[in-house]
Amino acid sequence: MKKTRVTIKDIARELKISASTVSRALQDHPALKKETKEAVKTLAEKWNYQPNSMALNLLRQTSTTIAVIVPDITSHFFSAAVTGIQDIFVSSEYNIMICISNESYEEEALIIENLSKVQIAGVLVAPASTTLDFGHFRKLQKNDIPLIIFDRDCEGFEAHKVLVDDYSGAFEAVEYLIKSGCRKIAHITGASNLSTNNHRLQGYIDALKNNNIPILEEHIIQASGFTHEDGIQPTELLLRSNNIPDAIFAVNDRLAVSAMRTAKKLKFRIPEDIAIIGFDDEPHSSYFTPALSTVWQPVYSMGMLSARILLHEIEKEEESKEFRHEVFKTELVIRGTSKRIQGDF
Amino acid sequence: MKKTRVTIKDIARELKISASTVSRALQDHPALKKETKEAVKTLAEKWNYQPNSMALNLLRQTSTTIAVIVPDITSHFFSAAVTGIQDIFVSSEYNIMICISNESYEEEALIIENLSKVQIAGVLVAPASTTLDFGHFRKLQKNDIPLIIFDRDCEGFEAHKVLVDDYSGAFEAVEYLIKSGCRKIAHITGASNLSTNNHRLQGYIDALKNNNIPILEEHIIQASGFTHEDGIQPTELLLRSNNIPDAIFAVNDRLAVSAMRTAKKLKFRIPEDIAIIGFDDEPHSSYFTPALSTVWQPVYSMGMLSARILLHEIEKEEESKEFRHEVFKTELVIRGTSKRIQGDF
DNA sequence: AATCTCTATGCAAACGTTTGCACGGATATG
DNA sequence: CATATCCGTGCAAACGTTTGCATAGAGATT
Known part of the structure; x- marks a missing residue:
């Protein structure tokens, strides 16, 4: 040295x-x-x-570091989002710093606490599932550090937001299941304070309502996490109940995959006995047999747009109090785990 | 602002x-x-x-930024490695900056070029598959910026290295296939200048030699990439040849999964007609039917150790020209895509 | 020869922080 | 009463860079 x-x-x-x-x-x-x-x-x-960039930044009272806070980076969803973000900043003068909150509010708050010790030009954050209080985000705003919330909404908190229309993604998926002949559709949901989970749940409920299908509490099961393992127990519960569903709409692909394997083990035929639709369209999802039907999200584009908005926010001159609110549409991807709609080909 | x-x-x-x-x-x-x-x-x-950290760093002529260069972040392997790295640095004063080379030597060199404009305390890099020249790494060393190479070896280039024993991982996998009764074992390999691929290939060859099984050129097929799609054609080639193998050892899980699906499509029974073993043990690999047999790598630990070595290298006082060379052992994970060894339970 | 106008360059301050040295004042020692 | 010792604090330089202002020298104009 x-x-x-x-x-x-x-x-x-x-x-x-x-x-x-x-x-x-x-x-x-x-x-x-x-x-x-x-x-x-x-x-x-x-x-x-x-x-020497530090001398320059010191003189100019600026920074060229962007912080990206994600709950986890091993899931395809966030790693793809980060890739999108990276691809925007790579051709700029800014560098991105990745911070992982491990889905923990405490770690997330600590990250922001530490960030405030470093000079930061802006922050992109997908809040942890346990984040209910937004004081740490407000602090950033108070210090005039541009902040973009992506993927997961913080209801009641004003900021630039880039989200996905989870509601209609779920609605379409469930509507499809109904059209394909399913009548007893269960839903495996996730942590109840995550906007994404809630919107998907609401989409599920409204699709049933829309088709005059009763909503059964016993058919809505909350998984305890996001991983494959967390899908086993809810599926067993559903498939061993005395009101066995004929379809499962899972809040993400991992849970759907897990449901698939569990159903197979219990000798259910997919999709004849039980249809399954996931959410995310992870790269390997189409390689299962049958291939997983799922809801695709434009996650890479979402990362890119979030980054662009942040970039604009950092470099803009005028002071505006308007917050942007962008919502991406999903796409239903029908493969082998759901039945065909009559006359649909 | x-x-x-x-x-x-x-x-x-x-x-x-x-x-x-x-x-x-x-x-x-x-x-x-x-x-x-x-x-x-x-x-x-x-x-x-x-x-103000910039004023301090300027005064001290130091930096608290670590760069991590990976070929890709959407694969489970690298995202887990990055998580391990992050988990070490999170409790230190250092921040990590993620750079993605997209498996391209040019982008990798450009990243290092740009990095030299910024003050950097150290670099962790998993070289791109197309990196054959190490001049950009040497430049870092010449500027006294500590460098750790991880996962992929740069043969002929001296540096601190944290690797996985791909050779014996592959050797064990193929040896297992042989013991389970397979005699015509094919290998789907990857880019030929990647040390990991080469070591796995060599492990495959030596395991066959060790058992007096002839090595057939037609049974070694190179996939054109790392993704699922890249596995389809090689598998079809193998399973439609007039010397159909009874096992496939794939250089990674994605290719193995792809081989699995392709084999199923061609009406091969797994593992009876064709056994398959992958490499990586991605989280979803055990959720396929049959569950994928594979070789597990301690990737998270590898990330952590790399980070620790870098940290030590940055903070050490004495000047030593010794390079550390750490090699992690893999573990064979036998699941459903390979046959049981007689009397093995 | 005195003044004016350029042209090309240097000086010094500024950004925020640390730290060796000096200094002023108080107290203790002779 | 003079000197030595100590305590608490301030000055100024340093890190590398930029930039408004000043200025030296040259040439042009009177």
């Missing part, structure tokens, strides 16, 4: 000119004469001069 | 003392008297003073 990078002063000393002249030469300042500029540029090139 | 954070000078002005005294008070300097310290601390607390 003794690296002594080439500075403007080194170049100035070598050329026997002042640091200001070097600085101006590198910026092609019109007042300088050609020979000076060239001499400086040549030496800077030769010595591989790199401006 | 007009935030004016509280500085040491603000506190000094308010308390009518010098900035140096404030600085010392906050550090509990023994020369200061109690009342001064307390007055400063109280006001700092009240005004929510946060030291």
